Amino acid sequence: MDVSPAPDDGLALPLATAVIICSLLVAAWALLAAARDRPADVTHLAGLAVVEVLVLVQVVLAVVALFRGERPDSVVTFVGYLIAAALVLPAAAALAILERTRWGAVIVGVAALVLPVLVVRLQQVAHA
16 A cells, blocks of 8 residues: 655645535525526525636646646646636526526536535546
8 A cells, every 4th residue: 555645736735625615605596596486696606706706716727737837637628627617607607697597506506516526536547
């Protein structure tokens, strides 16, 4: 069993955990609003903004690590997940603003559920 620390790939586990937890909280809040037949409101968009800031910090750290030469086995897959993680919440926010029914809240909720999957996949690809 190898107990050596994982290489620093720019994906700090505490930051990834914070992204996942915050994203799941926003998802629960948005899906609760959808269940109550309410549209996405400013609190949902603010929650998305907070999570997006965390995601952008994670993306910047990962890109810096890539430029330092710390590359996962599949760089293209890794970069694809980074791009998807950076864009999923802004896209959801834009669609939620356009969709002023309960489905806007559903869009926010689903996007906030997709993000933790992307973050976990980033971790898996980085440490494969």
